[in-house]
Amino acid sequence: MVQVNGIEFTQNLVPTSKYSIKCPNVMVAKKITVHNTYNDAKASNEVSYEVTNANQVSFHVAVDDLGAMQGIPLNRNAWHCGDGANGYGNRNTIGVEICYSKSGGSKYTKSEQNAIKYIAGLCVQQKIVATVDTIKKHEDWSGKHCPHRILDEKRWGSVQKAIIDEYNRITKAPSKPETTPSKPSTGGSIVDYLNSKKIDSSMANRKKLAAKHGIANYTGTAAQNTALLNKLKASAAPAPSKPAQSSYKGNSLVDYLVSVKKASDFSARAKYATQNGIKSYKGTAAQNTQLLKKMRGF
Ligand SMILES: [Zn+2]
Known part of the structure; x- marks a missing residue:
């Protein structure tokens, strides 16, 4: 199972036959747009509805109390900002819906907490530095009252700050300085x-x-x-290459890679697997655990 910054992450991707409706343009995401679903459904239902209907409405990821589910490829645009076919929000931002916002309550609270963690991890994956300029709300693009619950409760500033703080926490340089590989001494001293x-x-x-x-x-x-x-x-034996310093002690390979600022997508992990002698890497849980051990050293 895959996690992003500790949040369960699954996919139900829109079929390519629907790209022309749901995500016609290639995109390199520059910012994140936060939404509330204005519904009481779980993420998997939001996504399955999204990818099966024929409306030109789409978002990339829905987050609920149990995890995050992706419906649209992150390198394609989605229609979630209401700012038009060439609007900045629609064409440059990843849309993240927070579930259960209509009625609120504990499921919503947990969904929002999960979204904060997920979006911070997403920023790392997408090489987006989380700031007040990159963590946006739907309202910023079209004036729509969304994310409605966060706005009603006058918490946008604190939610935005929580995402930025979480991003800063997981990208913070380890307290110990990285050891630079020592150059072989050629001098006589x-x-x-x-x-x-x-x-x-x-x-x-x-x-x-x-x-x-x-x-x-x-x-x-x-x-x-x-x-x-x-x-x-x-x-002098050749110095064993030290694993990069990480404060991350958990069991998720992706989280570990994020914590040491390495690419964590599948192709990068396949490369690390080859480098570490793991053959036929398919991203199974066992292979990920094995690779994590080899890369981190425990
Ligand atoms: Zn919205």
């Missing part, structure tokens, strides 16, 4: 060499290293340093 390997180059530590490598009575002479340098270089 033992200190430079140790520094390049991020090894303590103090006299005390060099003395220890010298003793370990059979250099007696190390006092730091040029000859001893050269001897030590040669021994260290000779015994």
